Amino acid sequence: MxxxxxxxxxxxxxxxxxxxxxxxxxxxxxxxxxxxxxxxxxxxxxxxxxxxxxxxxxxxxxxxxxxxxxxxxAQVEGIRNILTHHFETYGLKVKELLEIRKILELGALRLIIENNIDVDADRLTKLNKKYEAGIYTDTDMKTVDADFHRQLIKEANNEAFFNLSTIINQYFSLTNIDLTTDEQGLLASAKEHQNIIEALINKDLVTAQDTMTTHFKPIFMWINQEGRND
Amino acid sequence: MxxxxxxxxxxxxxxxxxxxxxxxxxxxxxxxxxxxxxxxxxxxxxxxxxxxxxxxxxxxxxxxxxxxxxxxxAQVEGIRNILTHHFETYGLKVKELLEIRKILELGALRLIIENNIDVDADRLTKLNKKYEAGIYTDTDMKTVDADFHRQLIKEANNEAFFNLSTIINQYFSLTNIDLTTDEQGLLASAKEHQNIIEALINKDLVTAQDTMTTHFKPIFMWINQEGRND
DNA sequence: GGTTATAATATTGTCAGACCAATTTTATAT
DNA sequence: ATATAAAATTGGTCTGACAATATTATAACC
The missing domain is CATH 1.10.10.10 (Winged helix-like DNA-binding domain superfamily/Winged helix DNA-binding domain)
Incomplete structure (x- = not known):
């Protein structure tokens, strides 16, 4: 020392x-x-x-x-700046970050169900409808998708956790992951969103987490396939 | 803007x-x-x-x-300082932080098993033996326990995730959670450690996570019982 | 030649004073 | 009472100086 x-x-x-x-x-x-x-x-x-x-x-x-x-x-801003520089200088393993995101989102689902929280299903559904509608219009799918997941984490009702996730997601937005999926893939995502909502309503942790895992699968494949490590 | x-x-x-x-x-x-x-x-x-x-x-x-x-x-230091100040000024909800810790540790278990990582069981066992031995000697149980969990997260082989967990744990160490459990409780914890190790060896995610959940239970009870919110 | 002690130099730490730019407060006029 | 102008306050930048510390060069010695 x-x-x-x-x-x-x-x-x-x-x-x-x-x-x-x-x-x-x-x-x-x-x-x-x-x-x-x-x-x-x-x-x-x-x-x-x-x-x-x-x-x-x-x-x-x-x-x-x-x-x-x-x-x-804005306590978050300072941390974000540090992470941003770290990213720009030392690079960042996209896969590692993606794994963290997955962990946090699975954790949010667990929090909601273990704490017996009644999610605002209407709000989540509305956000997902926006996602669906965006598929056929000129919309930034990245944003509408982020809105949905952001709300999901907010439902966990843990402010520190929410802030942490926000930082990670902002950090994540620095990477240029191109998720231009075909129409079919986007529709599948929307369906997964809805299934997650329903699983949360039914307090079914296993289904919720399994669906979320499926939801993450395509992007993990995309990363592994092209051997992107940074 | x-x-x-x-x-x-x-x-x-x-x-x-x-x-x-x-x-x-x-x-x-x-x-x-x-x-x-x-x-x-x-x-x-x-x-x-x-x-x-x-x-x-x-x-x-x-x-x-x-x-x-x-x-x-030390990229972590800067963030730690920010969090420390934030803690000292605005206080911190121990329960929220504990939930985050649990999420991260459960996530580590998932990473290890999903990525088919062979953990360094010897090393983990040795750390747990130190924990066991500490029960009967004049040892800071908080430290030896932290060492075990720290190694566990390291096994997940995700540097960004490890750094994130380090920050959370350091932040966590600022709170004065007194875990002076009785001998029986400490022995149970040691047993849980060992069970987690074995579950990781057997690539049994459910058992590993269930055991970890059990491992966290006492401290959650301690918090809820005394109505500690900050 | 190699080692060690000493001096010279380079680099960061702190201070003081000055002037500019932006903002807020006060005074003035309507 | 309100609008405008002047003054005071407050932060932004610059210059020069000296102190404290670290590095490098030099000299002395074996």
């Missing part, structure tokens, strides 16, 4: 974070000004600025030029 | 990230110096410094005072 002497900037960052915690500041709240921070912390404006800009880049503060600083409300 | 005018610092951050990507720099590689960056990008040292310190805080660069800058190797 290496504990190198912390720089002033690090100390100031910690103190600012502590201040936010201690005062229970909420997203959107107005924060102190640079001047107030320099006086309160007894450091130069340079140090304060390097600290607050770092805090902005990790999604803790929002800086409005001329208008002060505020507690940021 | 608000796209505010990017500050110079943001631009410089992007250009630095792009430089890292384009040159395919790897963790540990020596990066440019502040001086080189100011000359190459034609901005003041102030801007460069605010940019690189931000990049350090998100875990992309490592700055060694007096010794230059390097490509960071």
């Amino acid at each position: 290496k504990l190198q002497k912390s720089s002033l900037v690090d100390i100031v960052m910690d103190r600012i974070k502590a201040y936010i915690s201690e005062n229970k500041m909420q997203p959107g709240d107005k924060f102190l000004t640079e001047k107030e921070l320099t006086e309160k912390l007894n450091v130069s404006r340079t140090v304060v600025r390097e600290a607050i800009i770092s805090l902005q880049s990790v999604g803790i503060l929002t800086i409005k030029p001329g208008g002060g600083m505020y507690i940021a409300n | 608000k796209l505010q005018k990017s500050s110079l610092v943001d631009i410089v951050m992007d250009r630095i990230k792009a430089y890292i990507s384009e040159n395919k720099m790897q963790p540990g590689d020596k990066f440019l110096t502040e001086k080189e960056l100011t000359e190459k990008l034609n901005v003041s040292r102030t801007v460069v410094r605010e940019a690189i310190i931000s990049l350090q805080s998100v875990g992309i660069l490592t700055i060694k005072p007096g010794g230059g800058m390097y490509i960071a190797n």
Whole structure:
């Protein structure tokens, strides 16, 4: 365990974070000004600025030029930026990510059923109808499909889980997976969507997960077939 | 969608990230110096410094005072810091996190079996033996248990998944869940560990997942019983 | 020649002051 | 009371300086 002497900037960052915690500041709240921070912390404006800009880049503060600083409300954004860079630099194994997505979606189904949650079947069905209709019109199928799955995960009623899935999906959207399936494949997907809804209504975990597994199968085949590893 | 005018610092951050990507720099590689960056990008040292310190805080660069800058190797650290702050400020629903952990571990089991992976049973058994031995000695059971589960997830052979789980577990370790179970409960856990190993060897997904579900049951009960929601 | 101690250099850390740009607040006029 | 203009506040960028630390070059020694 290496504990190198912390720089002033690090100390100031910690103190600012502590201040936010201690005062229970909420997203959107107005924060102190640079001047107030320099006086309160007894450091130069340079140090304060390097600290607050770092805090902005990790999604803790929002800086409005001329208008002060505020507690940021999008905690997800900072993480997304990190993942995005990591993806662009080191590449990303699409298969690994796809496996994670599958795990999360299967997990959502399990949560819903094990916690005996009554899903909003109407809403899910409506989203799937949109998906169906999109097959015959000029629609971005990727988006309507994502909407359905997003709602599915939301039904699990676990905010942290939902946020995690959101990040993964955004990360996933960076990869250029081309899912231009034929009409038949898309219709099959729509049917699978509907079957999943019904399985959830019937609290039938096995059927729900099996159907979801089937739903994922084509894209896994696509990946394996062309030997895409990154 | 608000796209505010990017500050110079943001631009410089992007250009630095792009430089890292384009040159395919790897963790540990020596990066440019502040001086080189100011000359190459034609901005003041102030801007460069605010940019690189931000990049350090998100875990992309490592700055060694007096010794230059390097490509960071701990991609997880930046995310962990964000989550830690989020936890300290907004609290965290233990139950939600626990559900995520369960989902991930069940997912690991599925990955191992569906991908027909032969787990390193010896290694897992050895870790579990350590767990067993720890019951009767002065050992931090939390750590030895974590070691076992960590290895389990590693066996799934999905690096992105492993990293994700690591983050969740570190986040999880922030909560003070006290699992001081009695000797009988710990012995049962050890037995469950062993049963999971055997189920993996036999490629029996249902048994593996059922056992894991049982393994999680006590802690879920502990949470529900005392009505802990945060 | 190789090793070690020392000095010189390079690099990051912090500070101070200045000026610009954007925003907010205050004063003024209608 | 409202609209406009002026002033003050606040963040954005630049320059120059010096300190602290790490690296490199040099000198001395065996």
